[in-house]
Amino acid sequence: MNLLAKKLLRYGLLMQLYDDFFTYGYETCIDINYKVPKDCRIEVIAALYYINFRRWIFFNIEKDQTVSAYILGNGIDEIENAIQESGELVLSNVYRNVLIPVKENIDGGDKDGSASRTSV
Secondary structure (H helix, E strand, C coil): CCHHHHHHHHHHHHHHHHHHHHHHCHHHHCCCEECCCHHHHHHHHHHHHHHHHCCCEEEEECCCCCEEEEECHHHHHHHHHHHHHHHHHHHHHHHCCCCCCCCCCCCCCCCCCCCCCCCC
16 A cells, blocks of 8 residues: 555545434444454554544544544634645636646647647
């Protein structure tokens, strides 16, 4: 598993715990146990340890090999900041094609055959 995949796994787990927290509430979340798939157990446990170390979640491995985990305030802040930043990136597409290329092909397409750019 490469570094990007590890980061995506951590944020995926954090997002799941965030969703569960705001779906079921704190009282229920502290009692939820999760099964961890055997084929990626090492990676998931490592990711949970990492986000626990960052104080984003509470995490514990139970005797029956299930995982008890719920999000903490720092984890909520981290997810909401990531959502806000990604939302801003998506919304920034409103300003696509602001810069107008100086030269374009006569046929209106780029050298690679794609359509020409339009201006705002």
